[in-house]
Amino acid sequence: MMGVKREHWDEVYRTKAADSVSWYQPTPEPSLQALDELQLPAGASLIDVGGGASSLADRLIERGWSDLTVLDIAAPALDVAKARLGDEAIRVAWVVADVTEWRPSRHYDVWHDRAVFHFLAEPAQRLAYRHALEAGTAPGSVLIIATFAPDGPERCSGLPVQRYDATALAAEFSPAFALARDWREEHTTPGGGRQSFQWCVFRRR
Numbered sequence: 001m002m003g004v005k006r007e008h009w010d011e012v013y014r015t016k017a018a019d020s021v022s023w024y025q026p027t028p029e030p031s032l033q034a035l036d037e038l039q040l041p042a043g044a045s046l047i048d049v050g051g052g053a054s055s056l057a058d059r060l061i062e063r064g065w066s067d068l069t070v071l072d073i074a075a076p077a078l079d080v081a082k083a084r085l086g087d088e089a090i091r092v093a094w095v096v097a098d099v100t101e102w103r104p105s106r107h108y109d110v111w112h113d114r115a116v117f118h119f120l121a122e123p124a125q126r127l128a129y130r131h132a133l134e135a136g137t138a139p140g141s142v143l144i145i146a147t148f149a150p151d152g153p154e155r156c157s158g159l160p161v162q163r164y165d166a167t168a169l170a171a172e173f174s175p176a177f178a179l180a181r182d183w184r185e186e187h188t189t190p191g192g193g194r195q196s197f198q199w200c201v202f203r204r205r
Helices: 002-015 029-038 056-062 075-091 123-135 166-173
Strands: 045-049 067-072 092-096 110-113 142-148 177-188 194-204
Touching (some): 029 110, 029 177, 045 056, 142 177
Parallel strands (some): 045 067, 067 092
Antiparallel strands (some): 142 194
16 A cells, blocks of 8 residues: 555646646745744754755755755655755655554654645545654644645545544544644645645644
8 A cells, every 4th residue: 555655646746847736836825834933943853744845944054044954755856955964954854664564763852744744535544654754753842733624625636635634633633632723725736726635733732
């Protein structure tokens, strides 16, 4: 199963420019705003799950963050980010893995996911994700997560997705995580379309 998923995402990044995919953001403003509100020190550790070619790591390096990890199932996506960062890429730990089959060897202060969870259509996949999440966080850790909202797309990149409101996401991560804040975002795709996202910030109990 992992091979099938990896082949799909490898093909996406081999055949499309990183700034042409529907989820592309020139600047990851919602993520940065959430981190600003948390007032975390630059020495905090953060993992961007499904970060791929996102510029979140770039922006955090500019802000002085020094303990960054980016995980993605698609090595070509990470290669785009590494090439863009150039010499700065050594400041990031790059992990090629399917998060549902990965076990972190450490805890992170922030677990950030704007890309993965809504693709987990099967309960067993979501359970495996939570196992990784709980292994990679500790009491007080923060989960920043975005999924398609109930009125968002039913499919993305040719795959079906699960859509959530804040209540549904809170149920997925209870009781280990407590909902601290939620909001909606209307994302504009590179093609000019609109996609509704549900954002939530949780705190590990």
